[in-house]
Amino acid sequence: MKLGVNIDHVATLRQARGGRAPEPVLAASLAEQAGASGITVHLREDRRHIQDRDVFLLKETVQTKLNLEMAVNAEVMEVALQVKPHCACLVPERRQELTTEGGLDVAGSLAQVRSCVVKMQSVGTVVSLFIAPEFEQIIAAAKSGAQFIELHTGSFANAKGESDQQRELTRLIEAAEKAHSLGLRVNAGHGLDYFNASWMHHVPYLEELNIGHSIISRAVFTGLPQAVKEMLAIIE
């Protein structure tokens, strides 16, 4: 299982003062040198953290792979089609939310999602859909033509107590099995940290975990390379 490091919150800190530091491009290089297999950023419609220039620079400088999270939105897609990231992960987006709250409703907007998948694939980008571990969404994802799904682990991460955690873990396991049976490749992410990430070993077929907030939070105290290495040790 590989680790993709989401560096959005390096940009959040930079935007707090609107200056140049800390530089997300430097964060990406440090994370890669520490062993990350990919760098993820979310170009939000409101540009609250990652900016267009970050995405263009990261496409030039990332040596592993750049995974661009994006809404199914014409304006953001225009930028994404110019950037041609290695991967794009389609996510739902609401202006008021603090972070991506639920999964993408692929079943309820299949035509729109499929058109976005086709456009991104036309520039050589591999497409993933960020969805809740629900069969209806997985079946729709398979119909969309996307190569990957990313299972939303937020409900698992927020579960309180062992029986709730176990129930949410079972949902993730069944979802991964279903996705695999339909020919989809499977990643997972959201809310994973140094305490719960090891549980993901129970989920079959997972290729990559995308983790952001917990790694950047730990990096404040340990430095980013150490924070990435500690997460990799848990995954390994």
Ligand code: PXP
């Ligand atoms: N995967 C997706 C699709 C996300 O939207 C996010 C949050 O930006 C993450 C993974 C990482 O979540 P976290 O920051 O909670 O680790």
